[in-house]
Amino acid sequence: METREFGDIELRQVREHVWEIPREGEMNAPARVLASEALLDHIGDDKTLEQLRNATHLPGITKHAICMPDGHQGYGFPVGGVGATDATDGCLSPGAVGYDINCGVRMMTTNLTYEDLQGHEEELVDALFEAVPSGLGGGGVVTGDAETIEDILARGMRWAVDAGYATDDDLAHCEDEGFRDDARPEFVSQKAKDRGRNQIGSLGSGNHFLEVQRVTDIYREDVAESFGLEADQIVVLIHCGSRGLGHQTCTDYLRRIEKEHKDLLDDLPDKELAAAPAGSALAEEYYGAMCAAINFAWVNRQLIMHRTREVFADVFDRDWRDMEMRLLYDVAHNIAKKEVHEVGVDPEGRPVRDSDAVEREERELYVHRKGATRAFPAGRPELPPAYAEVGQPVIIPGSMGAGSYVLRGGDQSLDLTFGSTAHGAGRLMSRTKAKQEYWGETVQDELREQEKIYVKAQSGATVAEEAPGVYKDVDEVVRVSDELGIGDKVARTFPVCNIKG
């Protein structure tokens, strides 16, 4: 069996695209990397593997710590990491969720074709840029008073329905129906709420964007039909998170963990893994606060989608309902969730990998997905009726020059990844390096002239940082997901208009 070495870490190949760091020393489980040889070279290039091995030290980590094909190093726990910890005697880790709680992506379909849009690209990109708040700092679609922010945190997209920004159909096409019942706004600090108040409905900066795209390829006709996708169709992708509110919430709880659970931190190889013991008051409070920030992010994406419908109605002089602007799905890729999974256990009832298991039991776990997307196959009870028979849509954004993919949850995902797959292309170089290599305006000119992609951004520096060349090959990431059967290719899109911070 083939092995690969990166520094002091040796990976053994289990089978194609599956690599394992064997359990040793203080590790509580082996680690696994799901990658082709080419992607593994990227993953071995930074601290991802060391961070993944560190993650296996988390109390109660079950089966494996897993790195998706687009993994790269993050704060403590790798981006592209999945870690399922026992919800009773394990831990809950803000570091394994990330700063941008419920960063995620949604796709809205339309009945427009690329032909309908051609000639209107500049008008559309200008109107979207005008209507959708973006960039660092404040300014949102709505400004919330103290009562509104509480309501948004508690009720997520249900608030948006009552306020006239969402329909029941939108709710039915969102992970968790756009609402986490476990949200506890009282555990979100006043400072975080104050930061969130004037950012309700705003894109933010960095890799966040809104993109109008056309469908170029269909890989599974029957699934695409269930998703309402066909070639040449115009769709809209919205990628953003919980802005300052989620960031502040993460910061608040990292600090409290350092103060209140120093003993646990001292036992971990990296303090940035920052976990609170399951069942502790702090774990319960963080879970309630994180769920509230999750609700905020869903409202954020909903308000941006609402504005997008208004802009399309203006530009094409038609009601958005006539253009059938429907939410296909909204997926979170920075979250933790209590989920029940079947795991193999040893004779003492301890979760072990399948090859060492004597029987299988259902366990309640905190599934941390940090830069990883839920990818549940048909049959999981969490799926909404629209996708119960076909599997959930998974949306994987590529760079602004490459386009994106729609997948559906694969039938191997529950066995391999606790029902997860990748979340994007993954960065190849740092933001600093990107700014040395690229100039924003040049990138925009080339995309427009060579690819008919219209990009408008608050900052030229952001365009340089997000240039297509700074990302890995999204096709390769998706190929691995499809071949492993964790997320199956359904359709591919290509950018038409892109706005960003």
Next chain:
DNA sequence: ATGTTC
């Protein structure tokens, strides 16, 4: 990712 350096 982020009122981009508590």
